[in-house]
Amino acid sequence: MLDGCTDDRLRREALGYLNSATIDMEERLKVLERMYNIDEPSLACKCELAAVYGKDMKKRKELEQDIIRDYWWWINHYIYEYGDFFGEREERSEPPLGSEKKILLIEKCMGIFYALFDKDDLGEYLFYEGQYNEFLAREYLKTGKIQEALDCFEKSVDGWLAYNNLPDRYEYKSVLTDRLVYDKSKQFQGGDYPNCKRYRSAIDKNSVYNVVRDNPRFKAAYDKLIQR
Numbered sequence: 001m002l003d004g005c006t007d008d009r010l011r012r013e014a015l016g017y018l019n020s021a022t023i024d025m026e027e028r029l030k031v032l033e034r035m036y037n038i039d040e041p042s043l044a045c046k047c048e049l050a051a052v053y054g055k056d057m058k059k060r061k062e063l064e065q066d067i068i069r070d071y072w073w074w075i076n077h078y079i080y081e082y083g084d085f086f087g088e089r090e091e092r093s094e095p096p097l098g099s100e101k102k103i104l105l106i107e108k109c110m111g112i113f114y115a116l117f118d119k120d121d122l123g124e125y126l127f128y129e130g131q132y133n134e135f136l137a138r139e140y141l142k143t144g145k146i147q148e149a150l151d152c153f154e155k156s157v158d159g160w161l162a163y164n165n166l167p168d169r170y171e172y173k174s175v176l177t178d179r180l181v182y183d184k185s186k187q188f189q190g191g192d193y194p195n196c197k198r199y200r201s202a203i204d205k206n207s208v209y210n211v212v213r214d215n216p217r218f219k220a221a222y223d224k225l226i227q228r
Helices: 008-021 025-037 043-052 058-083 099-116 123-142 146-164 196-205 207-212 216-227
Strands: 169-171 181-183
Touching (some): 058 099, 146 196, 146 207, 207 216
């Protein structure tokens, strides 16, 4: 299976069985490293591999930062799920959360985010600066807080543009990320959520923005997306 199969899902599954059956630590290390080098290794694989590495090894430190980033991603993901920020739950057993509570949840997300990433060293995570502020702008508009909404809308546009102007390679400098490197050629290319054209289309279709479409601040920020 490992020598002839080209399906990463099946190869990953075979390696998982092999890892479970391997007692010798040196052999397990080889198996785990093969699992890690397949695209999108699981968090469980990373944690197990870190446990096998020696405490002072460079690879372990790099992997620990990768694991910290993964744990942050999952926390962020489940706060998004809890708040249903993408509005994908058609069937509900209880009423959706109100805008005030959603604003508090996004502020929680941002607090956790900026505890891990430094504002002047966001790299590919400029994406989230755009996304958080996009969510906030929408919820502030629903509560009638126009100036707060415009503040966040401007920040969201700047975040999207900065992300789309990111160089192909970026080396982080912050204390919890300085062993990580962003390499555009190795990133998952599916989906178009960070795409400025997609963002513009979503704004055009969302009626929540109708109240500010003629506002000079909104127009100026929106025009940046058109120029992009």
